[in-house]
Amino acid sequence: MSDAPVASPCYRVAVRALCDFTARAGDLDHRFTPSPTAQQGIEGHQLIAERRGAGYESELSLHGEVVVPGARLLVSGRADGFDPSAGRLEEVKTHRGSLARMGANQRALHWAQVKVYGALLCRARQLERVELALVYLDIDSGAETRFNEAATACELEAFFVDQCQRFLAWAEQEADHRRRRDTALAALRFPHADFRRGQRELAEVVYKAAGTGRQLLLQAPTGIGKTLGTLFPMLAAMPRQALDRVFFLTMKTPGRRLALEALRTLGVSGTPESALPLRVLELVARDTACEHPDKACHGDACPLAQGFYDRLPAARQAAVERGGVLDREALRELARTHAICPYYLGQELVRWCDLTVGDVNHYFDTSALLFAAAQAQEWRVAVLVDEAHNLVERARGMYSASLDQQRCNAVQRRAPPALARPLGRVARQWRALLAADSADQGVEDEAPRLLETLPGGLIQALQQAVSAVGDYLAEHPVGEADELQAFMFEALALCRLAESFDDHSICTLTRHGRGRATLALRNLIPADFLTPRLAASHTTVLFSATLSPADYYRDLLGLAPEAVWWEVASPFSGAQLEVRLARHLSTRWRDRDRSLDGLVAVIAEQYHRAPGNYLAFFSSFAYLESALTRLAHEYPEIPVRSQRRGMAETARQAFVDDFVAGGRGIGFAVLGGAFAEGIDLPGERLVGAFIATLGMPPISAENEILKARLDARFGRGFDYAYRYPGLTKVVQAAGRVIRGPEDRGVVVLLDDRFGEARNLALLPAWWQPDVASMSAAVARSEGAASRPAGRASPAGAPAHSRR
Numbered sequence: 085m086s087d088a089p090v091a092s093p094c095y096r097v098a099v100r101a102l103c104d105f106t107a108r109a110g111d112l113d114h115r116f117t118p119s120p121t122a123q124q125g126i127e128g129h130q131l132i133a134e135r136r137g138a139g140y141e142s143e144l145s146l147h148g149e150v151v152v153p154g155a156r157l158l159v160s161g162r163a164d165g166f167d168p169s170a171g172r173l174e175e176v177k178t179h180r181g182s183l184a185r186m187g188a189n190q191r192a193l194h195w196a197q198v199k200v201y202g203a204l205l206c207r208a209r210q211l212e213r214v215e216l217a218l219v220y221l222d223i224d225s226g227a228e229t230r231f232n233e234a235a236t237a238c239e240l241e242a243f244f245v246d247q248c249q250r251f252l253a254w255a256e257q258e259a260d261h262r263r264r265r266d267t268a269l270a271a272l273r274f275p276h277a278d279f280r281r282g283q284r285e286l287a288e289v290v291y292k293a294a295g296t297g298r299q300l301l302l303q304a305p306t307g308i309g310k311t312l313g314t315l316f317p318m319l320a321a322m323p324r325q326a327l328d329r330v331f332f333l334t335m336k337t338p339g340r341r342l343a344l345e346a347l348r349t350l351g352v353s354g355t356p357e358s359a360l361p362l363r364v365l366e367l368v369a370r371d372t373a374c375e376h377p378d379k380a381c382h383g384d385a386c387p388l389a390q391g392f393y394d395r396l397p398a399a400r401q402a403a404v405e406r407g408g409v410l411d412r413e414a415l416r417e418l419a420r421t422h423a424i425c426p427y428y429l430g431q432e433l434v435r436w437c438d439l440t441v442g443d444v445n446h447y448f449d450t451s452a453l454l455f456a457a458a459q460a461q462e463w464r465v466a467v468l469v470d471e472a473h474n475l476v477e478r479a480r481g482m483y484s485a486s487l488d489q490q491r492c493n494a495v496q497r498r499a500p501p502a503l504a505r506p507l508g509r510v511a512r513q514w515r516a517l518l519a520a521d522s523a524d525q526g527v528e529d530e531a532p533r534l535l536e537t538l539p540g541g542l543i544q545a546l547q548q549a550v551s552a553v554g555d556y557l558a559e560h561p562v563g564e565a566d567e568l569q570a571f572m573f574e575a576l577a578l579c580r581l582a583e584s585f586d587d588h589s590i591c592t593l594t595r596h597g598r599g600r601a602t603l604a605l606r607n608l609i610p611a612d613f614l615t616p617r618l619a620a621s622h623t624t625v626l627f628s629a630t631l632s633p634a635d636y637y638r639d640l641l642g643l644a645p646e647a648v649w650w651e652v653a654s655p656f657s658g659a660q661l662e663v664r665l666a667r668h669l670s671t672r673w674r675d676r677d678r679s680l681d682g683l684v685a686v687i688a689e690q691y692h693r694a695p696g697n698y699l700a701f702f703s704s705f706a707y708l709e710s711a712l713t714r715l716a717h718e719y720p721e722i723p724v725r726s727q728r729r730g731m732a733e734t735a736r737q738a739f740v741d742d743f744v745a746g747g748r749g750i751g752f753a754v755l756g757g758a759f760a761e762g763i764d765l766p767g768e769r770l771v772g773a774f775i776a777t778l779g780m781p782p783i784s785a786e787n788e789i790l791k792a793r794l795d796a797r798f799g800r801g802f803d804y805a806y807r808y809p810g811l812t813k814v815v816q817a818a819g820r821v822i823r824g825p826e827d828r829g830v831v832v833l834l835d836d837r838f839g840e841a842r843n844l845a846l847l848p849a850w851w852q853p854d855v856a857s858m859s860a861a862v863a864r865s866e867g868a869a870s871r872p873a874g875r876a877s878p879a880g881a882p883a884h885s886r887r
Contacts, residue, residue: 096160100197106247107193176219182558213237287313289652294318304628335474364437368427375416375419399422400433404433459620472626506553514542578605592606697769699817701773702753722750739759755775778814791806815846818831
């Protein structure tokens with residue numbers, strides 16, 4: 085038996101993470117502060133280094149170790165700068181506006197960081213004392229504000245050891261959790277007796293992607309269990325690939341619920357005795373989680389913000405001891421017990437949970453929490469993106485912003501005197517922009533007009549206004565704060581996107597009349613923003629029932645050249661789904677009024693042929709309402725219900741709940757809306773769908789600009805701007821019909837263009853369209869649109885191939 089001593093476990097932590105954990109105290113204070121961007125912060129640090137001159141050491145790498153019985157903690161980081169001649173160590177923080185609004189707890193955190201760096205410096209250079217300096221740089225004015233404090237090496241060492249000892253107990257607890265987690269995941273078994281057809285192949289492909297560290301576009305049919313089929317292999321890969329965290333990202337709330345249900349199926353419960361020792365966190369929007377929506381997020385206004393950081397350690401400890409699924413209700417219960425804010429408790433627990441279920445914005449948005457945490461903690465992460473066909477449009481929205489002139493004018497009129505000058509400059513720049521635009525155009529035009537260059541004068545005025553209003557709000561947190569804050573968020577979003585403006589986006593000006601205009605930065609190609617976020621993860625799996633053609637998603641999402649596109653063969657057969665095509669109907673905009681008689685005749689003929697629950701999808705509410713009125717008049721015996729504009733979540737759920745097994749009727753809905761994807765109506769709850777549109781976006785000035793920009797970048801302008809997004813919506817809507825191996829149903833495609841080979845090629849390979857079957861019903865109807873269609877492709881025309 086060896087007498088060699090057993091090495092103590094060594095834990096590692098960055099200086100900033102150490103201080104975040106040990107040195108925060110007092111109130112939560114999230115009053116709006118227009119902070120500098122990351123790039124501005126880098127430039128500010130460079131400016132300070134240039135000012136200091138020769139001999140100044142910037143980005144000084146420091147590390148040190150604290151040993152306690154049974155454990156060691158290695159602390160490392162980079163101090164911003166050291167001036168050996170002055171014996172001064174500096175911590176540089178960039179800011180905008182008055183420092184008077186900085187909370188005492190924030191300043192205390194900064195002092196803790198510089199003290200830890202001071203202790204490490206004294207160890208490394210064998211110094212007996214050092215001058216510590218907090219340097220605050222205003223990025224707008226370039227002015228420095230410095231706070232100095234002399235300290236001895238002994239004082240700094242005592243402070244450093246105390247911080248480390250407080251952190252070590254937590255680190256040992258977390259290391260023990262990691263060992264138990266990885267041991268359990270290494271033995272993880274699929275929770276059912278067998279996989280569904282196609283589900284095993286899906287799981288194997290995801291597992292291989294994790295093993296090779298690749299990006300994966302995974303097209304898999306609806307109904308085979310994609311949520312469980314992706315979560316199971318990724319969790320199994322966690323210990324083998326040394327993954328720190330998994331992020332499961334969804335487009336809508338139902339996707340989060342499905343993920344949490346799948347995790348419970350795998351053995352993750354909401355109790356400390358969970359069969360699978362995994363901490364799962366559900367992230368929800370602040371508006372959803374907030375207990376006091378009428379109060380501001382700081383200790384002077386909200387009781388749950390007052391003393392937040394003093395009560396956080398106990399709440400954090402209770403959360404990790406509970407483990408399991410920390411969903412919205414569980415977080416609310418914990419937060420109530422400890423009298424703190426549930427939303428910001430969830431934000432804190434991101435650092436300590438193994439798997440986070442949230443919205444795609446939480447990783448891909450410009451200020452995304454999950455991405456920022458992964459970068460700061462240097463995590464090795466895996467990202468799963470559900471319903472990934474929606475990511476193109478969602479990302480475009482994330483990287484777009486607009487500002488309304490009328491809103492700016494209203495804010496100026498009601499603003500306090502202290503803000504008259506900066507908001508007045510904004511108003512003058514608006515007028516100058518519109519005057520120059522009128523001179524160029526000579527006409528008033530309500531269509532968006534493409535600006536070749538950004539309006540620099542207006543952007544600069546907005547930047548100055550952001551700083552001024554931020555200062556004001558810090559000192560006057562009540563009264564007109566809501567309106568000013570909303571204006572600030574919009575202006576700041578526009579200004580930050582202006583800093584990265586390039587050919588991936590456009591700048592448009594829309595005039596709505598005198599004193600009413602909108603300036604917008606619209607992202608067209610999200611790849612330029614998404615690429616670095618995709619590259620930062622160890623592996624990313626984007627999955628959906630519709631990710632074809634592969635090149636469209638590769639190009640617009642910015643995937644790596646070595647990214648894999650894989651299609652899981654459908655477990656369904658053509659015998660399960662009857663696909664009928666009304667080849668003599670045109671639902672083009674110019675033909676819609678004439679199409680109604682023929683369209684409702686087809687719908688009624690199919691309903692009478694096989695009564696049951698159907699969904700009918702239309703391109704717009706206007707077209708939907710016209711068809712609904714005509715059907716109700718001509719066929720009053722057919723029960724109908726309809727989606728309405730702006731339906732609340734309860735109303736949407738009631739609409740879905742009306743589809744019961746054995747029921748009869750037709751639900752009218754908009755293609756691409758709440759009922760075209762993400763709802764599950766298996767068996768007799770839905771027996772068929774009518775789709776009265778190709779789903780292509782309407783031709784407009786902005787869409788034509790999009791087409792031109794996509795054509796210039798990829799050479800596929802019309803397909804990328806119109807055809808592919810439209811047919812994706814069609815396939816998604818049709819996917820509501822067949823949800824399981826026992827389901828049977830029908831899809832009726834109500835437009836002659838579905839018979840064109842280039843469109844048939846984008847439909848699922850297992851569909852077998854019966855091109856001629858609906859012709860008789862259309863022909864029998866007086867007034868049916870009779871625009872001749874081209875020669876239709878035969879049933880079973882070749883569909884897209886695996887790429």
